[in-house]
Amino acid sequence: xxxxxxxxxxxxxxxxxxxxxxxxxxxxxxxxxxxxxxxxxxxxxxxxxxxxxxxxxxxxxxxxxxxxxxxxxxxxxxxxxxxxxxxxxxxxxxxxxxxxxxxxxxxxxxxxxxxxxxxxxxxxxxxxxxxxxxxxxxxxxxxxxxxxxxxxxxxxxxxxxxxxxxxxxxxxxxxxxxxxxxxxxxxxxxxxxxxxxxxxxxxxxxxxxxxxxxxxxxxxxxxxxxxxxxxxxxxxxxxx
Amino acid sequence: xxxxxxxxxxxxxxxxxxxxxxxxxxxxxxxxxxxxxxxxxxxxxxxxxxxxxxxxxxxxxxxxxxxxxxxxxxxxxxxxxxxxxxxxxxxxxxxxxxxxxx
Numbered sequence: 001x002x003x004x005x006x007x008x009x010x011x012x013x014x015x016x017x018x019x020x021x022x023x024x025x026x027x028x029x030x031x032x033x034x035x036x037x038x039x040x041x042x043x044x045x046x047x048x049x050x051x052x053x054x055x056x057x058x059x060x061x062x063x064x065x066x067x068x069x070x071x072x073x074x075x076x077x078x079x080x081x082x083x084x085x086x087x088x089x090x091x092x093x094x095x096x097x098x099x100x101x102x103x104x105x106x107x108x109x110x111x112x113x114x115x116x117x118x119x120x121x122x123x124x125x126x127x128x129x130x131x132x133x134x135x136x137x138x139x140x141x142x143x144x145x146x147x148x149x150x151x152x153x154x155x156x157x158x159x160x161x162x163x164x165x166x167x168x169x170x171x172x173x174x175x176x177x178x179x180x181x182x183x184x185x186x187x188x189x190x191x192x193x194x195x196x197x198x199x200x201x202x203x204x205x206x207x208x209x210x211x212x213x214x215x216x217x218x219x220x221x222x223x224x225x226x227x228x229x230x231x232x233x234x235x236x237x238x239x240x
Numbered sequence: 241x242x243x244x245x246x247x248x249x250x251x252x253x254x255x256x257x258x259x260x261x262x263x264x265x266x267x268x269x270x271x272x273x274x275x276x277x278x279x280x281x282x283x284x285x286x287x288x289x290x291x292x293x294x295x296x297x298x299x300x301x302x303x304x305x306x307x308x309x310x311x312x313x314x315x316x317x318x319x320x321x322x323x324x325x326x327x328x329x330x331x332x333x334x335x336x337x338x339x340x341x342x
Binding site for chain 1: 253258327
């Protein structure tokens, strides 16, 4: 049975794959609107989204899939920033890198945060020397790269810590629920059955209170037997 | 470590794609031709000279920036032995342009 964390990661992966494929036509639209070359960037967007989708088909919740999706998200954001070259808004599209890191937090996986931040840093460093206009308006600026890097490091440090803590909390929670369920199934050495399930809903079909039979006087035992018998015969269960 | 491999491979592919995008020539009349690195500078220059006017070399003497008619320059340079053509802004990246031989 998948844990709550697995379910959360599955939902996050589905959302990320949808977001990646949304960016394919979106990138094309931006390219056409700005009069840029659209064919090669379009093919590269399909490659990024396709690689992430292949990994997702293989195993939606595998750590490798999450990290592949993270690299694809950062790559497709870089394509968007590249499409904005020569535009005054290009520097504003850099905010998408920070938003991308925040989106990837939904995976609750510190390794995803680390590879996403690393991919962002490598893209910036390489393009700052290879073709600065692809990332910054106005040409190469190592100082700007350092400023962005410091902000990314700050954000990533907190997100790594947070995602690590979240994953641990999910694990502790799952273990506690499993332990409670096991104890309930075994009876935990008591004749008394739980009246509430793990969702704090009443367990139907059981009396709320059933003291040991010998501790009750005979009239009470009869009354109890009579009441339970009546409710059973009426097709209803006693609940709290 | 195995779990990191697919993402690192995709990162390498992504970087290659980015470099391919930024290296594509933007002006068809002005390209940087990348010749085999083992060619002597004279051979690269003479091959580039068949396509148009030589403006300068790139970071290495086997990268030559050529200006010429956009409809023929690519075919002529490929025919002369150029591996591929890149934008001149990406040709002088890793250091100062090499000096033309006298």
